[in-house]
Amino acid sequence: MPFINPTTYQKAAKIALENPQLRRNLGKATTAIREKRLKVVAELPDWQALRDAGAAIKENAMQRLPELLLQLEQSVQKAGGKVHWATDALEANNIVSRIVKAHQAKEVIKIKSITTDEIGLNDALKGSGITAIETDLAELIVQLAHDHPSHILVPAIHKNRAEIRELFLKSFNIKPEDLSDEPRALAEVARRYLRQKFLTVPVAISGANFAIAETGTVGVVESEGNGRMCLTLPKVLISIMGIEKVLPELRDLEVMLQLLPRSSTAERMNPYTSLWTGVHMGDGPKEFHLVLLDNGRTKVLADEVGRQALHCIRCSACLNVCPVYERAGGHAYGSVYPGPIGAILTPQLIGFETDHAQSLPFASSLCGACYEVCPVKINIPEILVYLRGQVVEQKSGFFNLEGTALKSMAWVFMDVKRYELAQKAARVGQLPLAKNNKISSLPGLLAGWTNSRDLPSVPKQAFRDWWRENKGKS
């Protein structure tokens, strides 16, 4: 994946946590959306049943994935579209470049799509002399700032309006007195710039929230209407979707279109839902291409526990409730997929070889807030714990202090005599460290704790010793 920052979560988070502006922006934004989500979810008496239905639909789709994808291909072709299969990012980027070049286009307009960020499409197109223009306001902000998205749904969540105003002043050569930091004024600047692009650029690129195997219908949900412009005005439309986005039947949308907006933007219904099936004379694009992207997904599907990560419908509810995301922000995860879902999806897609990938399953306190809100009931804490096992496996064979410590502790816990000896040893061993029944400084691995927190000292008598003395004979 192109936007992979090889810095480990811990190191990246440390830097992010030192940025008070970022902490304020994130805290404000996530708190607001969390409260809004609770309200709209509470309106539905059958919310839990909807979640069950969503989970069942995705599980069924994953079990029948090969069959559904072939059915989707046939349905799209029948409706006049073309289907391309891409094993990895390179193949997908080449397919898109080829299509754009065939139309002699120098510019393409884009609907917000994380899948295209995953494959680094914009940079690849640039290499072919093609400029990709992001038309989602937040994506445009990120693009103009030469930055990376930090949230699945709100890519510029790490920026506030004062920062955006500064960016627009520079990017569009506006005099300070001509632009306030009112959201309306800022949006107007983007609108004027984009409207011209919608009317002149011949090729549009989108992702896909869903694709229906039964009918060949592809769907995108969005809030700004820029998507609708991209989907209807240009001559050529190219949609890139991960293979896990396929759903069996059109009626599955009844469930998904209730779950998604309430979980993502905390709206009853998203402002724009676009569904299109192939091409139509005199309406919309004359040419439609659907690129089906694997890029590691088949490998994820093969893992019985980890495959749940493919059920994700990219609502980002897990990011908004995550206490870790709220503090450290999206960039700390070093991937286009941040937050809890990123922590389980990224390492599975890219493999566990790097320090960065190995750090991600540990970027969670396992509080379970993500699982509680997930509209398709992905048990993220369970997968995190499971993937930690894969990290340890990857590291086995290399000496590491933590592994030695934990294996020794397991050896101690396996025998009660060794355990009781260890309790006594801890009591003696702490003597130089404990003052006033607390320990304020520890060396090595445990320094991370005592740098900011005291630790209680080990009391003279363990519970079991008290039990033996007082209750043992009764």
Next chain:
Amino acid sequence: MKISLFITCLNDTLYPKTGIATVALLERLGCQISFPLEQTCCGQMHLNSGYQAETLELVRRFIEVFETEDAEYIVSPSGSCVAMVREYFTKVCEWAKDTALETRAKKLSERTLELSEFIVGILKLEDVGAYYPHRVTYHSSCHGLRTLALGNAPYTLLKNVRGLELMPLENAESCCGFGGTFAIKNPETSTAMLSDKMRCILNTKANTCTGGDNSCLMQINGGLSRMNTGVRTVHLAEILTQTEGGA
């Protein structure tokens, strides 16, 4: 009622007072308690650190120690260790494809309960006759809140403690930042979460923060103590065991 006490390695070693309070409380409520001295650790720390082979052996050992206990329930003053038994024992067996052990794990997990859910749900008691004249706020640890869905049980018990003024905690459902190995592997993020939790606790003007998990309380107290806030943490069992003029 016969119960078997699962004390947890953390309480056994660092918080014996919680264990002693649990015994006194449950005896007062009419339980007959056994404590299998063979018990050590449930394996949660190893599971959360990714050492699954070691976890499986600790799970097996735990099951061997407790399944032969002549007790209707296994009760523990720790939500997270009970969550390990209830939620993860079967998963660990499943991942290791040990179906025989999985069946035993399932059976055992069905009768393993956290202290407050045992008192309210099984003993059907809401007032345990406690007296604790302090201003107290309650931290609902994530495992108790979400995995075990303890709901109102701990609040109900606290509300019925005479002399106790229960202070509502803002953002009560958010994590304190402990997360076991997380607190050491990601100390900066953990501390940022703790700072916000401490701010909410201090805002309540309570002088005591209680909870059902000494692991979270160790994190919270670690910060409160370092900052010399004058607010302390006390396990729920230690509050419920206090009676007027006694204990």
